Amino acid sequence: MPDGTQPPTGRVVGDVIMKVENVSLSFGGVRALDNVSFDVREHEILAIIGPNGAGKSSMLNCINGFYHPQEGAITYKGKRRDTAKTFEAAEEGIARTFQNIALFKGMSTLDNIMTGRGLKMKKNLLWQALYYGPALKEELEHRAKAEEVIDFLEIEAIRKTPVGRLPYGLQKRVELGRALAAEPDLLLLDEPMAGMNHEEKEDMVRYILDVNDEFGTTIVLIEHDMSVVMDISDRVVVLDYGKKLADGTPDEVKRNQDVIDAYLGVSHD
Amino acid sequence: MDFLQAVFVTPFVEIWESPFFFIELVLVGLSTGVLYSLVALGFVLIFKASGMFNFAQGAMVLFAALTLVGLMEHGVPLWAALILSMAVMVVLAFVVERLMLRYLVNQEGLILFMATIGLNFILEGTGQLFWGSDVKRLEIGIPDKPFDLGPILLNTFDVTAAFIGAALVVSLAIFFQKTPMGRALRAVADDHQAALSVGIPLKTIWIAVWTIAGIVALVAGIVWGAKSGVQFSLSLIALKALPVLILGGFTSVPGAIVGGLIIGVGEKVAEGFWGPAFGGAIENWFAYMLALAFLVFRPQGLFGEKIIERV
Amino acid sequence: MFYREAGQFKTTYADDQAVFPILQDKIAVLAVIAVAYSVPLFANEYWLQAILIQFLVFALMAIGLNILMGYAGQVSLGTGAFAAVGAYACYKLTTNIEGLNVIVAILLSGGFAAAVGIVFGLPSLRIKGFYLAVATLAAQFFILWLFNKVGWFYNDNPSGTITAPPRELFGVQITGPAATPEARYIVCLTFLIVGAWIAKNLARGRIGRSWMAIRDMDIAAEIIGIRPLRTKLLAFAISSFYCGVAGALMVFCWLGSAETEAFDLAAVSFPVLFMIIIGGLGSIGGSILGAAFIVLVPIFLTNFPPMIGLEISTALQKHFEEIIFGAMIVIFLIVEPEGVARLWQILREKLRKWPFPY
Numbered sequence: 001m002p003d004g005t006q007p008p009t010g011r012v013v014g015d016v017i018m019k020v021e022n023v024s025l026s027f028g029g030v031r032a033l034d035n036v037s038f039d040v041r042e043h044e045i046l047a048i049i050g051p052n053g054a055g056k057s058s059m060l061n062c063i064n065g066f067y068h069p070q071e072g073a074i075t076y077k078g079k080r081r082d083t084a085k086t087f088e089a090a091e092e093g094i095a096r097t098f099q100n101i102a103l104f105k106g107m108s109t110l111d112n113i114m115t116g117r118g119l120k121m122k123k124n125l126l127w128q129a130l131y132y133g134p135a136l137k138e139e140l141e142h143r144a145k146a147e148e149v150i151d152f153l154e155i156e157a158i159r160k161t162p163v164g165r166l167p168y169g170l171q172k173r174v175e176l177g178r179a180l181a182a183e184p185d186l187l188l189l190d191e192p193m194a195g196m197n198h199e200e201k202e203d204m205v206r207y208i209l210d211v212n213d214e215f216g217t218t219i220v221l222i223e224h225d226m227s228v229v230m231d232i233s234d235r236v237v238v239l240d241y242g243k244k245l246a247d248g249t250p251d252e253v254k255r256n257q258d259v260i261d262a263y264l265g266v267s268h269d
Numbered sequence: 270m271d272f273l274q275a276v277f278v279t280p281f282v283e284i285w286e287s288p289f290f291f292i293e294l295v296l297v298g299l300s301t302g303v304l305y306s307l308v309a310l311g312f313v314l315i316f317k318a319s320g321m322f323n324f325a326q327g328a329m330v331l332f333a334a335l336t337l338v339g340l341m342e343h344g345v346p347l348w349a350a351l352i353l354s355m356a357v358m359v360v361l362a363f364v365v366e367r368l369m370l371r372y373l374v375n376q377e378g379l380i381l382f383m384a385t386i387g388l389n390f391i392l393e394g395t396g397q398l399f400w401g402s403d404v405k406r407l408e409i410g411i412p413d414k415p416f417d418l419g420p421i422l423l424n425t426f427d428v429t430a431a432f433i434g435a436a437l438v439v440s441l442a443i444f445f446q447k448t449p450m451g452r453a454l455r456a457v458a459d460d461h462q463a464a465l466s467v468g469i470p471l472k473t474i475w476i477a478v479w480t481i482a483g484i485v486a487l488v489a490g491i492v493w494g495a496k497s498g499v500q501f502s503l504s505l506i507a508l509k510a511l512p513v514l515i516l517g518g519f520t521s522v523p524g525a526i527v528g529g530l531i532i533g534v535g536e537k538v539a540e541g542f543w544g545p546a547f548g549g550a551i552e553n554w555f556a557y558m559l560a561l562a563f564l565v566f567r568p569q570g571l572f573g574e575k576i577i578e579r580v
Numbered sequence: 581m582f583y584r585e586a587g588q589f590k591t592t593y594a595d596d597q598a599v600f601p602i603l604q605d606k607i608a609v610l611a612v613i614a615v616a617y618s619v620p621l622f623a624n625e626y627w628l629q630a631i632l633i634q635f636l637v638f639a640l641m642a643i644g645l646n647i648l649m650g651y652a653g654q655v656s657l658g659t660g661a662f663a664a665v666g667a668y669a670c671y672k673l674t675t676n677i678e679g680l681n682v683i684v685a686i687l688l689s690g691g692f693a694a695a696v697g698i699v700f701g702l703p704s705l706r707i708k709g710f711y712l713a714v715a716t717l718a719a720q721f722f723i724l725w726l727f728n729k730v731g732w733f734y735n736d737n738p739s740g741t742i743t744a745p746p747r748e749l750f751g752v753q754i755t756g757p758a759a760t761p762e763a764r765y766i767v768c769l770t771f772l773i774v775g776a777w778i779a780k781n782l783a784r785g786r787i788g789r790s791w792m793a794i795r796d797m798d799i800a801a802e803i804i805g806i807r808p809l810r811t812k813l814l815a816f817a818i819s820s821f822y823c824g825v826a827g828a829l830m831v832f833c834w835l836g837s838a839e840t841e842a843f844d845l846a847a848v849s850f851p852v853l854f855m856i857i858i859g860g861l862g863s864i865g866g867s868i869l870g871a872a873f874i875v876l877v878p879i880f881l882t883n884f885p886p887m888i889g890l891e892i893s894t895a896l897q898k899h900f901e902e903i904i905f906g907a908m909i910v911i912f913l914i915v916e917p918e919g920v921a922r923l924w925q926i927l928r929e930k931l932r933k934w935p936f937p938y
Contacts, residue, residue, distance in 0.1 A: 064803055090805025102803075104796035106862065107789070114786075115793045119805040121786045125814075131781035136594065139785060143593045182804060322710045372914040379655065380913055382710050383857055386850070387909030394902030402895055511714045547729070554725050557718035564707050564715055 011234060014042030017218060018063070018186065023072035023082065025058055025242075032058040033069065034242040040186070045212055045219045047229045050239035051262065056222045057099055059239065060188050063220075064096055065089045076186070090119055095184035097175045099191045099222075105164035109174050112163055113149055116181030117142040149177045153207060169200040173207075180211060187211065189221040193228060201225065205232060230254065238262070280542035294541045295534050300427030302533020303434035304496075307489035308510040309517065309525040310441065311482040316519045317445075318454040318478035319370070320378060320461075324385040327504040328392035329483055333358055334490030334499045338407050339400035358483030366475045374471070375461055393504055402501060407494040430492045437488055438526055441481075445522065454478060512560030532556045597784070616769055620762035628761035631879055633834045636768035637826050639871035641848070642855040643779050643864055644822025649853075650861035651783055652815035653795025654704050658716035659823055660848035661700075661723040664840060665693040666824025667831040668733050671742040674832075675735060682747035682755055686771075686828045693824020694817040696723070701816030705809045720849060724840045743837035755832040764833040771829060772868075775822060780864045782818065791815050792862070854905055858912050860919025869920045877904060 018040040025033040033055045040046050048056045061067040063074060065086040074081040076092060089096075095116070104112050121142055127135035150156055153173050158166060163174055172192060179187055192208065193201045205228060211217050223229050229236060230250040238245040238259050246256040253259055284291045308330060315323040336357050340350040369388065373381055414425045445451040457464040457474050465471055493503055513532050517524025536555045543551065590596040600606045620628065641663060648654050670689035673680060700719040704712055727733045734742050746756025753759040754767050782788050790811045793801035802808050831838045841847065851874050859870020881897050881904075892900070916922055 066799070066803065086799075086802040087805050087807050090803065096803050098800065102797050102800035104793050104800070106796050107792050111789055111792070115789045115801070115806070116804055118786050118790055123786075125782075125787065128785045128787050129778045129781055131785060135785065139597070140593045143597065147593075178804065369910055369914070376913075376917075378709055379653075380917055382655070382713070383853075384910050384913045386853070387906040387913065390850075390902045390906030390909070392906075394899040394906060398896065398899040398903065402899070508717070511717065515711065515714050551725070554718065554721035557714065557721050561703060561715050561718040564703050564711060 011043060011045075011212070013044045013234060016040065017042045017077055018081070019073075019075045020059075020063070021073045021075070023059075023062060023069045023074060025055075025062060025067055025069040031242050033062070035072070036239065036242070036244045037072075038237045038244065038247050040218060040220060041234075042218055043212070043216050044234040045208070045221065045232055047233035047236045048220065048222045048239060049224070049226070049229055049236060050245075053241075054239040055242040056239055057190055058242075060096065060190055060220070060222065063089070063188060064094065090182060093182075093185035094188065095179035095182045095186070096188040097172075097179050097190060097192060099194065101168075101171045101175055103163045103171055103175055103178070106162065108160050108162055109155060109166070109177075110143075110146060110150070110159045112174055113146045113177045113181045114142065116149075116178040117146060119182065146181055149181050152180070152210070153177050169196055172196070172200075172204070176204075176207060180215075183215070184217060186218045186220065189219060189223075191222050191224065193223060193225055201228065208232065279546070283542055290541070291538070294537045296423065296427070298534030298537035299530055300424075300430055300533070301537065302530035303431045304489065304493055304506075304529075305509055305513050305533050306526045306529025307434050307437065307485065307492065308506070309513040309529050310438065310522065311485040311489070312510055312514055313517075313520065313522055313525045314441070314478055314482045314485065318457055319381075319475060321370075321381040321385065322378065322519070323388075323482070324382060325389040325392055326482065326486060326510065327506070327508060328389040328396070329358075329361075329486035330490040330493065330506075331499075331501065331504040332361070332392045332396040332490075333483065333487035334407065334494040334503060335396040335400040335405075337487070337491065338405040338494065338499045341407075342400075342405070354487055355484060358487055359480050362476050362479035362483055365479055366472060370475050370479075371472065389504070393501070397501065404498045404500040405494075407491065407499050426496065430496070433488065433492060437485065438522065441485075442522055444481075450474075450477060509556055512556040515560035516563055532559065535559055613773060616773075617766070620765055625761050628765050629834075631875060633761065633765055633768050635872055635875045636765070636772045637830045637834050638852065638855060638875060639868045640768075640772050640775050640826040640829065641823050641852050642859065642867035642871045643775060644819045644826065645852050646856045646859075646861065646864065646867045647779060647783070647791070647822065648815050648819035650856055650863065650867075651788060651795065652791040652812060652819075654701070654812060654815060655709060655713040656716040656819070657713050657845065657849050657853070658700060658719040658723075659852045660843040660845060661716075661720040662693045662697055662820040662823035663827025663830060663848055664723060664727055664843035665696045665820075666690055666827030667838065667843070668727050668742060669693065669824070670828035670832060671744070672733065672735075674745050674747060681749070682832070683749060686825055686832070689828040690821040690825040693827065694821040697816040697820025697823075698813050701813050704812045704816065720845060724843060728840045741837045741839045742831060744832040747832075757836060759833075768829055768833050771825065775825070776864055776868065779822070783864060787811075787814065851905075854909055856919075857909055858919055860921030861917070863919065863921035865924070866919050866921030869924070873920070874905070877901060 016039045020039070021037050023033055023036045024031070036055070036059065038046075048059060050056055058067060062069050062082060063076075065081065065084045065088060069082050072082065076094070079092070081089070081092075084092075104115065107115075121138055123135040123138050127133065131139070150159060153176065155170065155173055155177065158170060158174075163171060166174065176189075176192065179189075189208070193204050196204065208219060208221070209232060212219055221233070233250060235248060236250050236253040237247045238253060238256070240262045245258045245262055246253050248256070308326060311326040311329065312323055315321055315326070333354055337350050337354040340353055341347065345353065365388065369384060373384060416423055416425060445454065453464070453469045453474055454477075456467070456469055457471060461471065464474075490499070490503065493506065509532065510529075513525060513528040515528075516531055517526070517528030536552045539555045540552045600609060619632065623632065641659060644662075645656060645659050648656050666686075666689040669692035670685050673685040673688055674682060677685075696719070700716060703715045707715065728740070731737075734740055737743075744755045746753055746758055748754065749767070752763050754763045783791075790801065790806045791814075793804070793806055794808060794811050794815075798808060801811075827843065830842070835842060855870035855874045856867055857870070858873055859868070860866025878897075878901055881901055885892050885897075912919060
């Protein structure tokens with residue numbers, strides 16, 4: 001263990017793979033993010049917490065390239081990300097789930113997960129039109145990969161069900177599956193446990209930890225359930241009104257006076 | 270070269286040389302534009318109140334005008350025919366709500382749009398089934414006499430039409446902004462379920478707005494019909510309201526008016542001065558191409574608001 | 581009772597992903613194709629010429645529109661224009677290039693239509709839904725005006741029409757006045773079968789999934805790496821290709837000669853839209869069923885009333901037709917937005933269990 005940054009979770013954390021530096025984003029007059037900076041290190045689980053409207057989702061949207069911050073820089077694997085297009089995020093190995101489920105409602109679970117494999121499929125239009133030879137072989141290889149994800153998330157039974165008909169908890173799981181199918185290096189999870197009951201949360205936590213553990217995926221998650229956040233994350237970034245309040249291990253954050261004030265609403269002047 | 274000359278030089282020279290012809294074209298364009306605005310208004314009303322892009326508005330214009338003319342042909346006096354036609358449009362609003370809208374609550378915009386294409390065909394078919402498909406003249410006593418205003422030739426009919434349009438627009442604007450019903454309409458447009466949950470009676474609102482749209486269609490049908498006869502092509506003219514909406518924005522009453530005028534003037538002037546360069550009849554597509562150019566550069570229209578997408 | 585899949589186990593992913601995973605379906609489809617090819621043996625000329633060829637051409641067009649609207653979710657009212665591009669391109673190609681195989685010419689025409697489709701698809705990056713419908717209306721009006729105005733497109737023919745020149749395939753005339761309806765029917769049928777098969781392949785592979793992803797939730801699609809512009813333009817291109825090929829067949833194998841009116845909104849764009857709404861958005865088989873339905877209703881209206889002793893004028897008949905189509909659209913959208921294809925699926929589910937309730 002090189003320095004004091006080694007988290008209590010016992011995970012071996014690598015180098016910084018993404019740097020967020022002085023990022024500011026505003027819509028008209030509203031300042032959604034104000035001079036936010038933090039690092040993400042390889043293989044860690046980083047939680048972003050903060051009250052509603054603190055700019056957590058906006059932060060993920062900036063990393064994704066869905067919003068482009070007016071100021072500051074986001075560097076991912078040595079490349080600037082803040083000006084890149086949304087689809088380029090996926091090409092560079094960033095996958096994402098959403099706060100309000102954003103599945104493809106008209107498609108089956110399997111097809112949804114297969115869309116996550118899309119970037120890895122290379123056969124051109126003509127082979128696809130024939131659905132034969134190399135194209136068929138490719139399709140089947142990726143089907144096998146998709147089935148691994150289905151296996152991993154224990155959703156075999158709903159493979160062919162249109163996702164629009166699934167209950168909320170399962171939809172969340174399928175959405176995670178779609179992101180995992182892309183074999184991302186960095187996984188952004190926007191409130192993966194929102195609206196779930198206790199057991200569903202336990203399942204979800206288990207999947208997140210397994211993904212991190214088995215595939216070495218770096219995870220940035222937004223979550224409101226403090227016990228979960230404190231349990232599984234290596235580091236926590238706290239946002240409030242678009243500004244970063246604190247950044248550190250769960251224990252450090254818990255003791256931080258600004259954070260306590262923001263959460264308990266104490267004013268100190 | 271010749272073509273470029275005909276597009277970029279000659280028209281401007283001509284405008285410079287015959288400014289009165291240009292002004293006349295603008296005025297003719299304005300009077301056509303008022304009619305486009307009238308049709309577009311019906312679209313905007315329904316879009317505002319139900320988020321539904323009512324493709325059938327054109328057919329409603331035809332249907333209303335056919336009903337009026339049909340009644341008059343059977344010897345019903347004008348005033349009675351007007352009242353009866355209005356009654357027919359009210360009944361239509363009830364029927365549409367009862368048989369169609371209430372089953373389509375909360376459907377996606379695209380489904381609603383396609384449903385109104387269906388309604389469009391039903392109305393066109395029914396209107397012509399009852400009243401026949403030959404061209405009918407509509408005499409409602411608007412004087413149609415040319416008169417001179419200085420060096421410019423004007424027409425009493427066009428002026429009257431413009432006044433009718435203006436009166437209708439003003440009363441609608443007042444209705445939307447100042448009455449409780451208008452406010453309820455805007456609430457419904459924003460979110461069906463939310464409006465229902467605060468106790469706005471969705472069905473009543475829909476019937477009301479379709480009735481208003483029906484009456485607007487009747488007015489548009491009367492003016493159009495008196496100008497060029499009541500016939501099937503009325504519902505095609507209504508297709509011109511689509512580019513008007515693109516220009517003006519789907520939810521803006523003033524947008525519909527200004528958009529209509531721009532399209533009306535634009536296509537008359539384009540036909541008059543640029544038409545020869547393209548071999549004529551560019552009126553058919555000019556409005557759409559203008560709208561298309563607009564879509565690429567300002568998708569929200571002249572008066573629409575920019576939408577921020579969230580995830 | 582005969583429609584059971586019990587005992588048919590799928591042991592590979594390939595089996596599971598087949599178009600017709602159930603043996604009975606495979607047999608049924610092969611049987612339908614066999615019957616379709618033997619139709620010329622017993623159908624009369626009226627049926628072939630007026631009904632079946634028309635149906636085949638429209639079915640191909642409906643598949644094209646369904647790729648764009650049903651799969652990629654982009655509204656188009658410009659079907660007629662893209663078909664016209666195909667028809668006029670094919671006319672120019674066959675009349676100007678000596679010895680060009682007519683099948684090659686038809687496929688090339690599809691390519692021209694695809695190029696035009698891409699141009700008018702460009703606004704789709706920025707606009708959605710009925711806004712896009714207006715953009716495609718621009719294509720519809722502009723292109724038909726262009727073909728009407730510029731003599732070059734119809735070889736400055738004084739009548740302003742394009743006429744299919746006589747061309748042969750394997751020594752048999754398949755276009756022009758001397759071609760038999762049987763030969764033209766077989767050509768159209770082959771185009772439809774191959775077209776439907778390719779469309780199905782595209783729809784069930786990566787490309788089809790990216791179309792549907794864009795349709796269902798474009799933002800999420802982009803975030804998992806689907807390029808929106810490229811995907812939408814591909815849908816426009818392929819859809820227009822189908823429409824263009826169908827347009828070329830429409831003139832060369834069905835009508836024989838045509839003017840721009842043959843491709844206008846009421847003649848092509850709306851009927852084809854109705855076919856896919858009734859048949860089922862996002863279903864290749866549905867497109868074909870929908871085309872059959874829309875082609876048959878007018879035929880029924882012409883033939884049925886006289887059979888029960890009613891004489892109705894053609895104008896009246898046209899109005900009835902409009903009302904019936906309109907009502908069907910509304911009813912389908914309310915009752916079963918997924919169209920006949922979905923009804924068929926439900927029927928099959930029932931059949932699998934029959935005679936047991938579940």
